[in-house]
Amino acid sequence: MQLESQRTARQRPAGPARSRVLLRQERGCLLLAAVDARAAAAGLAPGQPLADARAILPDLETAEHDPAADLRALSALAAWCGRFTPWVAPDRSGCDGGGAAGLLLDVTGCAHLFGGEAALLAALVEGLGKQGFAARAALADTPGLAWAVARFGLSEGAGPSAMGAATCAVPPGAAKATLAALPVAALRLAPGQVELLERLGLRRVGDLYDLPAGSLARRFGPMLAHRLAQALGRAKEAISPLTPVPPFVERLALPEPSDAPEAIALGLEALILALCRRLEERGQGARRLVFTLYRADGSLGRLKLGTSRPSREPQHLKRLFAQRLEQVDPGFGVEVMTLAATAAEPLTALQSILPCAAGVSVRGAAVPKAEPPAFGTALCPAQAREATPASEAQLSEVSSSQALLPQALGEVVDRLVNRLGAAGVTRRAPRESHLPERAVAAAPPMGPPAPAPTPTAAWRRPARPRPLRLLPRAQPIEALALLPDHPPAQFRWRRLLHRIAAAEGPERLSPEWWHPEPAKAAEPARDYFRVEDDDGRRYWVYRAEGRWYLHGLFA
C-alpha cells in the first residue's frame, strides 16, 4: 500500500466493491501512478497504461495524482511522529523504486517511555491507523535494515486488521541473519540495479555476503556495497530530522486526551519546571521556546515565544505563556505536550537578592553573563549636577535597583513583546542619512543594537534643529509665501489658518541620488523652514517643487 492512494482514500472513501488508482500523464498517455490493495490484487501495478488497467478492471475508479499533496501529507505525518522522538525524517527514497514513502525515526533512548520497543511500534501503527493510514513499522539497529524489514520483511497481507504482523522489532545483533533472507530490492537500490542482480541470480541479500567487496564494487558500482554496509551498520548513516532537534526538550503524555484548559496549564507548568531544571544543570537560559500540543486527531498546536535575555526563571516563563495560552486550541483533546528550548544561551548562576541593610550596596550581586544594555547618558548635561542631592539611603536604593535592573527589565520587556509583538517594542538606532524620515532605524529593545551600517552608532546632537515629532507622512498644506524663496507668511493646516510670526531657514535637503530605488533617488529637493505661528507653536515645513508640506512639530 502506498501513501498516495491512502491519502486519497482518506479524503474520499471508495465504494465498497470498486478499486481505485491514481493517474499521471506521461507523453500524452495516462499511466497508473499508484494503486490500492484491491487493484494490486487484481494484477494492476504502477506504470501500467490506463487502457490496460481498464481491460482488467472495467469499473476502476480514477483520480489525479498530486505529488505536492503527498509530500505535505508525509510532512504532516512526520510532525505527528514528533510525539515519539524529535528525530523524525520523511523518507521518499522508496518511491522511485516502486516502494512506498516512509518515515525514519531515531528512537534511541525513547522506547522505555512507551513500555518497550514492541509497545512503541504498536502505538505508532495504531496511531497511524486511527488517522486512516495502514502502516508497517520495523525497528532495527540501522536505518537501512529498518527500511528493508518494514518493506520486505513483514508478511504482505498484513493490514490494519492484523496489527501484530504489521510490526517487527529486529533484536540487536540479528541484523545479518535478518537481512540475508530479504530480496536485493531491500537494499534501497535503483530499479535497474535490482533487475541486473536478479538476472545474475543474486535474488537474496544473503547471496551477496560471500562475494568479494572489490568485485561487487567493480561490477555494480560503489552504491551497492555502500548500501549493504549501511544496512549492516558498517557505514554510518545519519537521519536528518525534519525540524532541527532542539537542545532541550521536555515531554509529558496525558493519561487520556484532555481539552480542559486547567489540565494543559498544569502540564505546561510541570514542563516549565523540568525544563528550567535541565537548563540550570547546563548553565543555560532559554531564548526561544516552543510549546507543542499533539492533539488526539493527529494535528499539532504550537505556541512560540522568545525572551529578550536568556531566562530559566519558572515564574517568568509561566507568566509569558499564561498571556497567550488561550491562543492554542486543544481541539478534541491533547494527548502529548512537549516544551522545547529551541535556542539557549549561557547564563551564569544568579544569586537571589540578599536582604541587605541600608547603605550596603548589592551592586553586582546578580549580573548575567551577557552585557547589560548600554543606556548611554552622554547627552545629559544635567546628570553631573543632579547626582549630588540624593541622600545615603536613596543611594543604596538606587544601587540595589541597578543591580537587579537588567533582569527585571528583561522580564518586563518580554511581557510587552509577548503582547504587543516584536515590532511593537523597539529602541531607535541612528542611520546615516540626511533625509529626516530615513535617519532612524528600529532596533530590538534589549539586545545589542542591530549592526549599524556606519561606524557611528551613537546619537549625536544634530547640527540643525530637528522636531520632536515627525509626522509619519508629510502632510500637504496651503501656504502663502511673499517671494518665491521666502518662508511662508501663513499656512492652513487641518482647516486652521496659522499666521507666521517668525521663520528660520531654508535648510536644503537633496534627494539621495545613490538610492537603489529610482523613485526615491529622483525625489525633488526639499527646502525646510522652522516657523512659529502667532500662538507660539513651532512647526517644521518644507517646500518641494513649489508645494508646501508640514513634516514635524517642535516643542
Add this chain to the structure above:
Amino acid sequence: MSSGLEKFEAEPLEDGEPWGLEALRARIRLLERGTGRAACDGLALGLPPLDAALPADGLPLAALHEIAPGRPDWDDGPVTGFCLALLVRLAARRPGPVLWLAAGGDLYAPGLAAFGFDPARLIEGRAKGDGEVLWAMEEGLRSGALAAVVAEVAELDATAARRLQLAAESGAVPAFLLRRWSRPGATVPIAAATRWRISAAPAASFALPDSGIAEPRPRWQVELLRCRAGRPGNFLMEWDHATGDFSLVAPFCDRPADAAGVSEDGPAEARRAG
C-alpha cells in the same frame, strides 16, 4: 495606617532632621503614601517657585502625573516638550530606560537628541488602543525597572487612573499620562498627583543657527492645575536644552524675572497677564 505610624514613631529623630511643623508635614506625607521614604521622594525641577508649589520639594516620584495640552490636538509639541524636559532631569537621577507608549509613535529620535534626551534610553511601545497602552503602562510601572513610563492616551476612567497610581507607588516609578485629543465631554477628572496644562507661548528670540545655538529655547505656558499636597500655579517658562534647566520668563521685558512670571491666583488671572 496605624502600623505605619508606630513604625515611624519608633525611629528616633536624628540631628539636623526637620522638626516641628515641617516634621509633622513629612509624617503626614508618609502616612498618605504608606510606602516609605522613596515614595515621598521628589524630583527637583530647579526652579524655586515651581518646586515650592510642589510637594516634597519637587515632582513626586512614584506617582501619576497628567499632562494635557492647552488646546487639544494643537499643543502636542509643547506637551511632548514639557514631558521630555521632565524626563531629561529624571534620567540623570534614575537608572534604566524610559518606556514611551503610544498608539501611533511619531517621536523623532534626532529631535530628542537635540532636546537633550538620549534616544538610546528610550524604549518605544506601540499599542493598538488605549486599553493596551494602559495595560503596558501598568506592567512597566509594576516592574520597577524603568526610569519612567510615559503613555499617550485619549480616554481613561477614574478606575484605570487609580490602578496606574497604585502601580506607580508599588514600583516606585513615575508615570506620565499625556492626554491626546478625545471627543468633548469624554475626559473625566482622574486622581493624578499632579495635573498640568501646557500651551505654546511665543518665543522671545528666534535665533538663527548661525549664532551658535542649534535650537532656540522653547517657551511654554505651564499651568499646574491640580497638585496633591501642593499649590496650583501658573508659570511662563523656558527650557534650556543645552544645560537641562527650566527658567522663568518675565511676561514683560521691563520687569525682573524674580518679581514676575509667577502668579498664584489661578489660570484665569495668568492667561490675562500672559
